[in-house]
Amino acid sequence: xxxxxxxxxxxxxxxxxxxxxxxxxxxxxxxxxxxxxxxxxxxxxxxxxxxxxxxxxxxxxxxxxxxxxxxxxxxxxxxxxxxxxxxxxxxxxxxxxxxxxxxxxxxxxxxxxxxxxxxxxxxxxxxxxxxxxxxxxxxxxxxxxxxxxxxxxxxxxxxxxxxxxxxxxxxxxxxxxxxxxxxxxxxxxxxxxxxxxxxxxxxxxxxxxxxxxxxxxxxxxxxxxxxxxxxxxxxxxxxxxxxxx
Amino acid sequence: xxxxxxxxxxxxxxxxxxxxxxxxxxxxxxxxxxxxxxxxxxxxxxxxxxxxxxxxxxxxxxxxxxxxxxxxxxxxxxxxxxxxxxxxxxxxxxxxxxxxxxxxxxxxxxxxxxxxxxxxxxxxxxxxxxxxxxxxxxxxxxxxxxxxxxxxxxxxxxxxxxxxxxxxxxxxxxxxxxxxxxxxxxxxxxxxxxxxxxxxxxxxxxxxxxxxxxxxxxxxxxxxxxxxxxxxxxxxxxxxxxxxxxxxxxxxxxxxxxxxxxxxxxxxxxxxxxxxxxxxxxxxxxxxxxxxxxxxxxxxxxxxxxxxxxxxxxxxxxxxxxxxxxxxxxxxxxxxxxxxxxxxxxxxxxxxxxxxxxxxxxxxxxxxxxxxxxxxxxxxxxxxxxxxxxxxxxxxxxxxxxxxxxxxxxxxxxxxxxxxxxxxxxxxxxxxxxxxxxxxxxxxxxxxxxxxxxxxxxxxxxxxxxxxxxxxxxxxxxxxxxxxxxxxxxxxxxxxxxxxxxxxxxxxxxxxxxxxxxxxxxxxxxxxxxxxxxxxxxxxxxxxxxxxxxxxxxxxxxxxx
Amino acid sequence: xxxxxxxxxxxxxxxxxxxxxxxxxxxxxxxxxxxxxxxxxxxxxxxxxxxxxxxxxxxxxxxxxxxxxxxxxxxxxxxxxxxxxxxxxxxxxxxxxxxxxxxxxxxxxxxxxxxxxx
Numbered sequence: 068x069x070x071x072x073x074x075x076x077x078x079x080x081x082x083x084x085x086x087x088x089x090x091x092x093x094x095x096x097x098x099x100x101x102x103x104x105x106x107x108x109x110x111x112x113x114x115x116x117x118x119x120x121x122x123x124x125x126x127x128x129x130x131x132x133x134x135x136x137x138x139x140x141x142x143x144x145x146x147x148x149x150x151x152x153x154x155x156x157x158x159x160x161x162x163x164x165x166x167x168x169x170x171x172x173x174x175x176x177x178x179x180x181x182x183x184x185x186x187x188x189x190x191x192x193x194x195x196x197x198x199x200x201x202x203x204x205x206x207x208x209x210x211x212x213x214x215x216x217x218x219x220x221x222x223x224x225x226x227x228x229x230x231x232x233x234x235x236x237x238x239x240x241x242x243x244x245x246x247x248x249x250x251x252x253x254x255x256x257x258x259x260x261x262x263x264x265x266x267x268x269x270x271x272x273x274x275x276x277x278x279x280x281x282x283x284x285x286x287x288x289x290x291x292x293x294x295x296x297x298x299x300x301x302x303x304x305x306x307x308x309x310x311x312x
Numbered sequence: 313x314x315x316x317x318x319x320x321x322x323x324x325x326x327x328x329x330x331x332x333x334x335x336x337x338x339x340x341x342x343x344x345x346x347x348x349x350x351x352x353x354x355x356x357x358x359x360x361x362x363x364x365x366x367x368x369x370x371x372x373x374x375x376x377x378x379x380x381x382x383x384x385x386x387x388x389x390x391x392x393x394x395x396x397x398x399x400x401x402x403x404x405x406x407x408x409x410x411x412x413x414x415x416x417x418x419x420x421x422x423x424x425x426x427x428x429x430x431x432x433x434x435x436x437x438x439x440x441x442x443x444x445x446x447x448x449x450x451x452x453x454x455x456x457x458x459x460x461x462x463x464x465x466x467x468x469x470x471x472x473x474x475x476x477x478x479x480x481x482x483x484x485x486x487x488x489x490x491x492x493x494x495x496x497x498x499x500x501x502x503x504x505x506x507x508x509x510x511x512x513x514x515x516x517x518x519x520x521x522x523x524x525x526x527x528x529x530x531x532x533x534x535x536x537x538x539x540x541x542x543x544x545x546x547x548x549x550x551x552x553x554x555x556x557x558x559x560x561x562x563x564x565x566x567x568x569x570x571x572x573x574x575x576x577x578x579x580x581x582x583x584x585x586x587x588x589x590x591x592x593x594x595x596x597x598x599x600x601x602x603x604x605x606x607x608x609x610x611x612x613x614x615x616x617x618x619x620x621x622x623x624x625x626x627x628x629x630x631x632x633x634x635x636x637x638x639x640x641x642x643x644x645x646x647x648x649x650x651x652x653x654x655x656x657x658x659x660x661x662x663x664x665x666x667x668x669x670x671x672x673x674x675x676x677x678x679x680x681x682x683x684x685x686x687x688x689x690x691x692x693x694x695x696x697x698x699x700x701x702x703x704x705x706x707x708x709x710x711x712x713x714x715x716x717x718x719x720x721x722x723x724x725x726x727x728x729x730x731x732x733x734x735x736x737x738x739x740x741x742x743x744x745x746x747x748x749x750x751x752x753x754x755x756x757x758x759x760x761x762x763x764x765x766x767x768x769x770x771x772x773x774x775x776x777x778x779x780x781x782x783x784x785x786x787x788x789x790x791x792x793x794x795x796x797x798x799x800x801x802x803x804x805x806x807x808x809x810x811x812x813x814x815x816x817x818x819x820x821x822x823x824x825x826x827x828x829x830x831x832x833x834x835x836x837x838x839x840x841x842x843x844x845x846x847x848x849x850x851x852x853x854x855x856x857x858x859x860x861x862x863x864x865x866x867x868x869x870x871x872x873x
Numbered sequence: 874x875x876x877x878x879x880x881x882x883x884x885x886x887x888x889x890x891x892x893x894x895x896x897x898x899x900x901x902x903x904x905x906x907x908x909x910x911x912x913x914x915x916x917x918x919x920x921x922x923x924x925x926x927x928x929x930x931x932x933x934x935x936x937x938x939x940x941x942x943x944x945x946x947x948x949x950x951x952x953x954x955x956x957x958x959x960x961x962x963x964x965x966x967x968x969x970x971x972x973x974x975x976x977x978x979x980x981x982x983x984x985x986x987x988x989x990x991x
Contacts, residue, residue, distance in 0.1 A: 077417075077424035077501070079837075087426045087500040093944055094492050097951035098530045104955040105534030105564055108962055109549045112560055115966075116977075130904070137900050145893040148884070148934045155883045194547050237548070238555045244547035248538065285936075292934045296927045302900075303919035307907040311915070499943065527954045563962045614957060618965060627968035 071270050072280040085282045092286045096293045099256075103297055106252065110245045110304065117238035119231045122309030123200065124242030126224060127192065129183065133306040136179050137298065143172035144295040151288045154271070154281035162271040162284065169291065170264045173257060180254055186212065192243055200239040201225060249301055256294050263287045322812030324731050328828040343428035344831050346729075349414035351435050352405060357798070359401035359442065362449070364794065366394035371753075371784040377774045387770035388455035389471065395458025397449075400480050401442055403714055404572060407579035408490055408525075409438070411721050412518045414729060416494060418822035418829060419512050421503025421838045426496040434489035441483030448476035457768060459569070462550035462561040466542040474543050481536045484529045487575070491525030494518050503821075505840035512820050512844050513602050517582025520606040524571045524578070524613065532568035535561065559624055566617035574613040576710060577677075578606060580717025581648055584670050587720055588652050590818040591667035592659025593855050595845035598651040605644035605651075612641040622693050631690055638688035645681055649674065660855070664816070665739040669720030672747050676712025680705055683758065698768075701761025707754045719746070719797060726801060727815050731828040732808030738800050746793025752786025817853040819845055882939035892933045899926050 078084040114121045150165035187193055190210055191202035203210035204222045213221070229235045267287050270276065276284055329346045339347055369390045373381040382390060413431065417424050425431050448454060451472040456465040465473050498511070498519050539561065541547045548554030550561040589596045596602060618626065618634040626634075652674060661667070683705040686692050696702065727733050756779035765776045772780065814823040825834055847855060903922045911918060932938040937948060969977040 076832075077422065077426070077428060083500060087496055090499060090943065090947070091427060091492060091496045093947045094495055094526055097947060097954075098488050098492070098526055100530075100951040100955050101527055101958070102530035102534050104958050105531045105567075106538065107955075108564065108959055109538065109560060111959065111963065112557065112966060113549065113555075116557075117555060134900070134904055138897060141893060141896045141900065144896075144930060144934050145889055148889045149886060152883065152886055152889070195545060234555060237553075241548050241555055244541075244549060248541065248547065289935050292930050296930050299926045299930070300920075300923050303903055303907070303923055307903065307915075307919055309915075310907040311910045527950070531958065563965065567958055567962070614954070615961070618961075621965075625969060625971065626965060627970055630965045630968045633964075 071275040071283065081280070088282055088286055089289075092289050096289060099293060103249075103252065106245070106248055107300075107304075110249065113238075113241045113245060114304075114308070117232065117241060118309075119228045120200075120235055120238030121242045121245075123224060123228045123235065124192075124239050124246065125306060125308035126310065127190075127200075127221065128246075128306050129186075130306055130310065132179050132183055133302055136176050137302045139172050139176050139179070140295050140298050143169045143176070144292050146172065147288050147291045150267075151281065151284050154276040154284040155278055157277040159271070159274055159277070162276055163268065166264055166268045166271055166284075170261060170268065173261050173264070176257065177254070180250065187243070187247075194240050194244045194247065198236070198240045198243065200236050246305055249305065253294065253297050253301060256297070260287070260291050260294050263290065322810050324810050325826040325828070325830075327830060328731065328826065329831045330730075330828055332831045341432070343424070343432055345413050345417055345425050345428060345431055346829065346831075348428075348431050348435055349410050350729075352409040352413065352438070355435070355439060355442065356402050356406050356410060359397050360794075362446075363394050363397035363402055364791065366390050366397065367787065368791070370394060371787045373770065374772070374780045375784050377772050377777050377780075379770045382770065384770045385455060388457075388768070389453035391768055392455055392457050393449055393453045396445060396454075396476060396480065398710075399458055399572070399576075400483055401438075401445065403576040403710055404487055405438060405490075406576075406714070406718050407583065407721060408494070408518060408521055408575075409434075409486075411514075411583065411718075411725065412490070412494060412521075412579060415725065415822055416497060416515060416518060417501070418728075418825065418833055419515050419820055420498065420501060420506050421821055421834065421840060422497065422501040423832045423834070423837075425493045426501055427493050430489050431493055434486045434493070437489065438483050438486035441479045441481070441486065444475050444479030444482060446479075448472035448474075448479060451475070459565060460536070460539060460561075461565075462539060462542070462558045463552065463556075466539050467551055467553070474540055477536045477540045477543070481533055481540065484533045484536075487525050487529045488533075491522035491529070494522040495526065498522075503838050503840055505838075506821075507840075509600065509603070510840055510842070510844055511603075513585035513596060513599065513606070514579075514582040514820075516603040516606050517578045517585065520610040521575050521578040521582075523607075523610045524575050527614065528568040528571040528575075531564060532572075535564040535568070538564075559621070562621050562624065563618070566620045567614075570617040570620065571610075571613045573706070573709070574609055576714045577717075578609060580673065580714040580721075581606070581645075583717040583721035583724070584652060584673050585648075586818070586820065587666045587670040587724055588655050589845040589847070590724070590816055591664055591670070592656050592661050593847050594655055594659040595843075595847060596651065597654035597657075598647075599844065602648050602651050605647045608644040609641065612637065612644070616641050619688055619693075622690060623697050635688050635690050639685060642681060642685060642688075645677075649678060649681075663740070665734075665736060665743055666720045666724035668740060668743040668747075669716045669723065672743065672750075673713055673716040673720065676708050676716065676750070680708030680710075680712055683708065695764075696761055698766055699761040700757040700765045700767055703767050704754045704757035704761060707757070711754070712750055719743075722797070722801065724816070724818075725822075726804065727811030728822055728827050728829070730805040730808070731811055731826075732804050732806075733811045733815060734797075734801055734804035734808055738796065742793055742796035742800070745789060745796065749786050749789030749791070749793045753783050753790050754786070756780070756782045756786070814853070817855070819847060819850060819853075882936070884933060884936065884939070888933060892929050896926050896929060 074081055075084060078087065146165045146168040150162055150169060153161035153165055189212075191197050191199045203213055204218065204225055207213070207218055210218075225235075232238055264287065267284060270283065329344055339351065342348060342351075369382065370387070373379055373387055373390070379387065413425070449472075454465075454469065454471040454473045454476050456469050456471070456473060460473070460477065465477070498515060502511075538547065538549055542550055548556040550556045550558055552558065585596060585602060616634055616638045618630065619638045622631055622635075683701070687696060687702060687705060723734060723739060760776055760779045760783075763776060763779075765772050811827050813826055815827075817823065821838060821840070822829075824838065842849065847853070899922050903919055906918050906922070907915065909915075931948065937944060966977050
């Protein structure tokens, strides 16, 4: 088994090893761009075709939670970049600190996502047999977490949307397919990122990273920033479709 | 092969990658790119037989117009499983995973690929994906066609769609990891002096292929992922009943699957670029053009996918644009074909088995490629889309082109891989049998297509029977052509005549090491000071090639003598 | 082409701080802009701001500004291919016209037609 920082057999120098690994990660991120790109295309076509349903779906999302999560992820990118800086300047305790903060912020994100998903489940907004965009408006007592003012607003929006689109429920389900598909895929990537961060944390505590060897921190950083970039696009695409009514 | 004119018969080297370590763990946990290549050889051969079995069922059933062997539903499953097995589990991995893995580090003077553990992982990912698909086959297979069109595949099909789609999804990652490994390796692991334009064209071809793998495969991954979600959880992107759009699926599917055919053919072209100079004893004509053409095919190949959708209600504007681009993508392939042919001109040609396969490639790929232009022409396509003309077209390219390249490469590098020669005369006979069988199988299908026989139909009008019988007869001959190499190559690996370092002889860096190579490939890292295919400058090869022939620049003497 | 001697450019914490504050400000602007009715340009503005944010992350947090040319080529290739996927597919959708001369999407019109037929 190779130890972190050791020169692997197929390489001549540590510099070559670093160069190779970094290029590998960048190329991998390009594959991720195309991967998310496919579902972005599906989203784009369906949003154009069913704008009213998508706007309706978007307005059932909590802007507060979504915005908060955006701030959390951006901050985690900052702490990740600081972790890389710490490793480049051999500040061992700072590496550990910033990696821990990044992980913590990641878990805050997961927590908020869990709250959002649970709410959707409760409101019958998960695609499948029991999907019903009108559920909360028809049975307000079942959705006690929506207050009266918001409920009235939602009812009004639904009426307008249903007039524009007689098949609103089916098309709203498409919005939620996009929502769960895109955020689910994103969350999966964050889980993998969190796993990588835990490994980095372990290695940093063991003192493996310094100015001479910090490539793994750099590379996981690239991955983490990419996941942040995906969210930078997901936030307006999912939460801000039609907020100005 | 050149006779070893003087000197004792070569001996197998004492230490090489095959006997370096023993035991099943040393194979299943290997990170040696050469062993991984052999692991892949075993798995792709397995799936080739699976695909071949389904092909046999199709051709047997089509002996009679009214279908005596299979029910319509069973027939649908046969052609679907044939396509899935052959495309995703044989053609796409074959040359890159077997020959690319084995040869690229040797050709560039490296000890291994950039990421050996990821290389091993790619094989395991392939195997896991393969197991899911086998599971689907065992559970009755699927009947949607290898193209998985929706909503049949996602809603209405009563077959094992989900496991098969998951299997293909997983195997896609094997492709991505291989492509990633190759791209990075070529960028960062070349030996000193091995500049980009000294690389063998086999490496250029795999570099171009890797670009396609990296940029295209993720799209089919997400597409199949969404399709699986739709089937299992009822999402609706591709289901019209829920407001979804089957055309969206087709766009996403073909965005990858068209470039995928370039993943299948570019490596074979790379093999041909090695075979022809070797057996004409002449440097490849127009090296830079062939290298550039490989990249051009990879890039332009991404611009044409909608030609699979001409009959889906496209506007004239879109159709014309994509038809034009389809014609354009033929140009780099034509450039390569002209350059290979020009290489032959004035060369000192010998008809060893690999060269027979190369000739076969030249003729059959030409036919396949030209018939692609027929299909790209809008008016003609209206009549021949979804007929046997299409089937014949892509089999000419995939079998007549890619499989010929695969077999030619296997024969050419078998001495390097195993240290032993295969029986030359038996191999030549097998090559002829294959060529004859191939043409009898697929040429009648062009005629059937023009006559109007649709593809994926389990019955046909009686007037088509003659050509169908001819095609099936040809297929049985083709099968013999495949079985013979399986048998004698396996035999030769253990009992063939010892080959020596460079039996052909050829000029690549891989031929400067022992056969089979050491685990670390080179005892001393080579320093490259010569151009590729420098036959004119290699008196050590003992060839009767006039000095300076075909070379505008006299290359310096070798640095490793 | 192995880059053996590229010196590592270390980005300062000050620069990172500037970027994160900029990103947060841009997030605020995005939300603010969402509440203004710009019609069809809402999405354009939103995507534009998102792209500026993404560019800052790529250039500074991911050090692309200081990376070798090869890395920049990889990034541009990725973006270009994504654009290819999106724009070429959308061009097909944008140009689709059915036999009645109705442009994509045809769904709403179909509903009306059924209603019209009574």
